[in-house]
Amino acid sequence: MVEVGRHPNIELITLGEILKVDGEPGNFTATIKKKPRYVDETKCIACGECVKKCPKKVPDPYNAGLIKRKAIYVQYEQAVPLKYAIDPEHCLKLTKDKCGNCEEACPTGAIDYGQKEEILEINIGAVILSSGFTPFNPSEYDNYQYSSFKNVVTAMEFERILSAAGPTQGEILTIEKEPKHPKKIAWLQCVGSRDINRAKNEYCSSVCCMYAIKESLIAKEHLGKDFEPSIFFMDIRAHGKDFEKYYERAKKEGVRFIRSRVHTISEDPKTETLRIGYLTESGKVEKEDFDMIVLSVGMTANASARQVADNLGIKLNRYNFVKTDDLMPVSTSRDGIYTAGVMQGCKDIPQSIVEASAAACYAGMKLADARGDLVKEKKFPVENSIKDQSPRIGIFVCNCGANIGGIADVKSIVEYAKTLPNVEYVTENLFTCSQDTQTNMSEIIKENKLNRIVVAACTPRTHEPLFQETLRNAGLNPYLFEMANIRNQCTWVHSKEKEKATAKAKELVKMAAARASLLEAIPDISVNVGNKALAVGGGVSGITAALSLASQGFFTTIVEKSDKLGGAAKHIAKTSNQEDVQTFLADIIEKANNHPNVEVLLNAEVTDASGFVGNFETNIIHNGEEKTLSHGIGIIATGGDATDTEEYLYGKDARVTKWNDFEKAFDKADNPQNIVFIQCVGSRDENRPYCSRVCCTSSVMKALDVKKKFPNTNVFILYRDIRTYGEKERLYKEAREAGVIFIKYDLENKPIVTSGKKYLEVKVFDPILQTNLLIEADLINLATAIAPSDNKKLAAAYKLSVNEDNFFMEAHAKLRPVDFTTDGVFVCGIAHYPKPIEESIAQAMAAASRATIILSKSSIRISPLVSSVDKEKCIGCGLCVEVCSFAAIILEDVEGKGLRAKNIEASCKGCGLCAASCPQKAIDMLHFKEKQIFASIQAAA
Amino acid sequence: MSRKKEQKNIGAVMVAGGGIVGMQSALDLADSGFYVYLVEKSSSIGGAMARLDKTFPTNDCAM
Ligand SMILES: Cc1cc2nc3c(=O)[nH]c(=O)nc-3n(C[C@H](O)[C@H](O)[C@H](O)COP(=O)(O)OP(=O)(O)OC[C@H]3O[C@@H](n4cnc5c(N)ncnc54)[C@H](O)[C@@H]3O)c2cc1C
Numbered sequence A: 001m002v003e004v005g006r007h008p009n010i011e012l013i014t015l016g017e018i019l020k021v022d023g024e025p026g027n028f029t030a031t032i033k034k035k036p037r038y039v040d041e042t043k044c045i046a047c048g049e050c051v052k053k054c055p056k057k058v059p060d061p062y063n064a065g066l067i068k069r070k071a072i073y074v075q076y077e078q079a080v081p082l083k084y085a086i087d088p089e090h091c092l093k094l095t096k097d098k099c100g101n102c103e104e105a106c107p108t109g110a111i112d113y114g115q116k117e118e119i120l121e122i123n124i125g126a127v128i129l130s131s132g133f134t135p136f137n138p139s140e141y142d143n144y145q146y147s148s149f150k151n152v153v154t155a156m157e158f159e160r161i162l163s164a165a166g167p168t169q170g171e172i173l174t175i176e177k178e179p180k181h182p183k184k185i186a187w188l189q190c191v192g193s194r195d196i197n198r199a200k201n202e203y204c205s206s207v208c209c210m211y212a213i214k215e216s217l218i219a220k221e222h223l224g225k226d227f228e229p230s231i232f233f234m235d236i237r238a239h240g241k242d243f244e245k246y247y248e249r250a251k252k253e254g255v256r257f258i259r260s261r262v263h264t265i266s267e268d269p270k271t272e273t274l275r276i277g278y279l280t281e282s283g284k285v286e287k288e289d290f291d292m293i294v295l296s297v298g299m300t301a302n303a304s305a306r307q308v309a310d311n312l313g314i315k316l317n318r319y320n321f322v323k324t325d326d327l328m329p330v331s332t333s334r335d336g337i338y339t340a341g342v343m344q345g346c347k348d349i350p351q352s353i354v355e356a357s358a359a360a361c362y363a364g365m366k367l368a369d370a371r372g373d374l375v376k377e378k379k380f381p382v383e384n385s386i387k388d389q390s391p392r393i394g395i396f397v398c399n400c401g402a403n404i405g406g407i408a409d410v411k412s413i414v415e416y417a418k419t420l421p422n423v424e425y426v427t428e429n430l431f432t433c434s435q436d437t438q439t440n441m442s443e444i445i446k447e448n449k450l451n452r453i454v455v456a457a458c459t460p461r462t463h464e465p466l467f468q469e470t471l472r473n474a475g476l477n478p479y480l481f482e483m484a485n486i487r488n489q490c491t492w493v494h495s496k497e498k499e500k501a502t503a504k505a506k507e508l509v510k511m512a513a514a515r516a517s518l519l520e521a522i523p524d525i526s527v528n529v530g531n532k533a534l535a536v537g538g539g540v541s542g543i544t545a546a547l548s549l550a551s552q553g554f555f556t557t558i559v560e561k562s563d564k565l566g567g568a569a570k571h572i573a574k575t576s577n578q579e580d581v582q583t584f585l586a587d588i589i590e591k592a593n594n595h596p597n598v599e600v601l602l603n604a605e606v607t608d609a610s611g612f613v614g615n616f617e618t619n620i621i622h623n624g625e626e627k628t629l630s631h632g633i634g635i636i637a638t639g640g641d642a643t644d645t646e647e648y649l650y651g652k653d654a655r656v657t658k659w660n661d662f663e664k665a666f667d668k669a670d671n672p673q674n675i676v677f678i679q680c681v682g683s684r685d686e687n688r689p690y691c692s693r694v695c696c697t698s699s700v701m702k703a704l705d706v707k708k709k710f711p712n713t714n715v716f717i718l719y720r721d722i723r724t725y726g727e728k729e730r731l732y733k734e735a736r737e738a739g740v741i742f743i744k745y746d747l748e749n750k751p752i753v754t755s756g757k758k759y760l761e762v763k764v765f766d767p768i769l770q771t772n773l774l775i776e777a778d779l780i781n782l783a784t785a786i787a788p789s790d791n792k793k794l795a796a797a798y799k800l801s802v803n804e805d806n807f808f809m810e811a812h813a814k815l816r817p818v819d820f821t822t823d824g825v826f827v828c829g830i831a832h833y834p835k836p837i838e839e840s841i842a843q844a845m846a847a848a849s850r851a852t853i854i855l856s857k858s859s860i861r862i863s864p865l866v867s868s869v870d871k872e873k874c875i876g877c878g879l880c881v882e883v884c885s886f887a888a889i890i891l892e893d894v895e896g897k898g899l900r901a902k903n904i905e906a907s908c909k910g911c912g913l914c915a916a917s918c919p920q921k922a923i924d925m926l927h928f929k930e931k932q933i934f935a936s937i938q939a940a941a
Numbered sequence B: 001m002s003r004k005k006e007q008k009n010i011g012a013v014m015v016a017g018g019g020i021v022g023m024q025s026a027l028d029l030a031d032s033g034f035y036v037y038l039v040e041k042s043s044s045i046g047g048a049m050a051r052l053d054k055t056f057p058t059n060d061c062a063m
């Protein structure tokens, strides 16, 4: 977030509303209404003095209305921009012309009650819509009793209750006069989702099963072993990467899962205990008491989405989400306008982030010829060398308004700091971070020839980059800077012990100054970038990524192991929205074969690779010949396929098929009596504890096809949970309406298939009828697990990790879903996890977008905080090479010395493992050298 | 390019919505050579995710 706020090429327009977009793709004019903030952003330094004086309390929407805030506010501590705003609906000055306290309190004169609404016009080439969603509001539906009973809360409210920064500081308490720790909490699933009767939302919201499990686990963590969480559900939809394991963990940790339909919620008026009445799977009526009920509310289209859509002339789908095609994900009905995230439909964070990057990729493709035209770069003065200078430390102690100054004795800290070694200059500021203080600081550094700077203030987490920039403006290397955290780690925690806080602040300043004396200037590192790309795997994902890069001018080689492009998609007829996959596939294959910037190598495989971001060398075998490819980035798209099985007579009886082989068998069948689909064959068990994600939808679609051709054929789907997540739920509903029979089975009680002459006999226990059924099936189709290709060689070549199920492991499951920890290599498609075509396409575009960040530059700057090896001390034992997870240290032959460790700066993440492992202490981490760290520890002693 | 006009494209993009998705789009574009206007309805960016306590399946902090 801070990165966005500080980016020189991102301009934030807050309190803005888009009125219209005129023009054509490549050259639009957007008209934006900017509402007044009543606070001058350039002057506000976020000291919070105004809030203390504001008399007007308002319910806080950030904390789901659970507590109050003032009429002048920031949404939360870490808000970007960290600038206060006045809520014009509640401000006494703006509504009644009374008060005016904040104007008096503001030390910088930032308050401006006279600000007016502005109309802005901006010129742009493309638009991305990502306005999110609205949580379902249960208050209009009396069956949930949300408005009647206090202890019925929504999941959003419960998130705030769990949060350490929330209204109860993370303590879970019931909402009543004498709040207590709840012993039993129930989560009710599908509130406002999968519900055509009341809420009229037929789709599944995709995320609520998982967040309910998460909330129940965290609640359990907080409340201990006597706490009993229960989840009332229809199907648990844990269809994402590593979700199934999370679900299994919850079961083990004592979360109760009750497959049921809840019919009433009532309250004992005396004890305020809540009672849930429900129907079990077998139709039994039950009731149970709870202290609290959390409604797992779904997501609905943003009310303003409709407005935006109208204003911009784009189409919405039947659920009021922005309409896109499966085979052109994130593209709206208007050329040049893209969409991402829940505005397009319900999805979780990783998938939303994937779409965000995919939308950026589309925009980049559209505007490729204008890349670089409008960006600005920050310019800094030439850096002064401090070589051979003795340390001259400047210390700036911040009052942070009353945050520090109101507790610690800042004057005495300043006097103390003056007595420390090497200190030349000490001053205090009311707010060190304010714009004018920063300008001032830069002057002071130059005037006093300071060469090390210490700021004693809030926290480096939010403010270090700002101060480092000030150093650069003054001609100093940014690493000659140290911060003493005397607010977050001192005055905030010791607000009641003023003297101790002052003493601790002095110690912290002493430590920082001791370390600062030893800080060294560290030059920037930049590496040149080769602008060619490599895609490993020629399925939908690999081809899509290659075409996206090629159209932006980056030459891409596709290395495909088999003798054909297309991969798993070759056997798929249509997407879940009935779009024709084969025509699409033929089209992209033809484009790849004919694009001047795409080279297709069939019968080719990667053998090994070396190098680092911007500079990879990959060896391949192509038609038996060895070749070397030089490339700047790599995209891993090796996909996967349906596994075979030994179960259910597969391979022994030709009437048992798997996946899309069913179509051939079915084509030959003449008016069959009974057809059975068995789900989760080899998925979600001990060997493969994951859900293959696409099979429920695939079988439901096949079942519908059967019903269409032979309405009288009985179709059975034997399942464990039906996971037609998101808008695919509609297919499930259609299948039930068409008479497809769904029978749930358990892992402990799997169906049994035996081969008869005329029929295959399927025995399965029906939990609704509570009896064994015998089905005489003509055909059985198995949804076997989807497993990744054999990825070991590739993983070793580029130092990539795979998870326990052999899918490639991304850098961060949520926030970096296509990056690897190895810079310059990206993952997409089934190589990452099983997913439907539309998600593979989006992820391939996302990978291309991330790759473009590198390929669009001739050189990239990397963090210079890396390891450095002292070749004199090194004995070449190679321990460091072994511990490094990033292949950032190698052994090289040094003449006359033998093997010596060598660091590869571009690959080094600065983790320090190598330094810690070296028996010779031959490795030091720049900026965190042993002597620097010890200096501050010794100062504290 | 199928468009007939001669005029060059404009190297700037408007992203509407400053939640986690908008921020990601904005960063990708700004880091690859485009100027970005990030338009947000409320007074600061962050959206829904800033409101979550921890997020599945890694249970790490949402910020
Ligand atoms: C059985 C099955 C049924 C499906 N049904 C549906 C459905 O009904 N609807 C839907 O939307 N989606 C469905 N999917 C998902 C859909 O097929 C995928 O989302 C999409 O095709 C994945 O494309 P990909 O490029 O990631 O992988 P793949 O299509 O698997 O392509 C990977 C390619 O990489 C090659 N390769 C592998 N290893 C190497 C290597 N080391 N070096 C070089 N090349 C290598 C492979 O030969 C292959 O050509 C299904 C998937 C499967 C497996």
Ligand code: SF4
Binding pocket: A189, A190, A191, A193, A194, A203, A204, A205, A206, A207, A208, A209, A210, A235, A236, A237, A296, A298, A725, A726
């Ligand atoms: S099934 Fe879908 S709508 Fe229902 S709770 Fe689970 S994720 Fe939400």
Ligand code: SF4
Binding pocket: A239, A679, A680, A681, A683, A684, A690, A691, A692, A693, A694, A695, A696, A697, A720, A721, A722, A723, A783
């Ligand atoms: S059939 Fe496939 S999608 Fe459905 S629950 Fe089983 S593994 Fe998941």
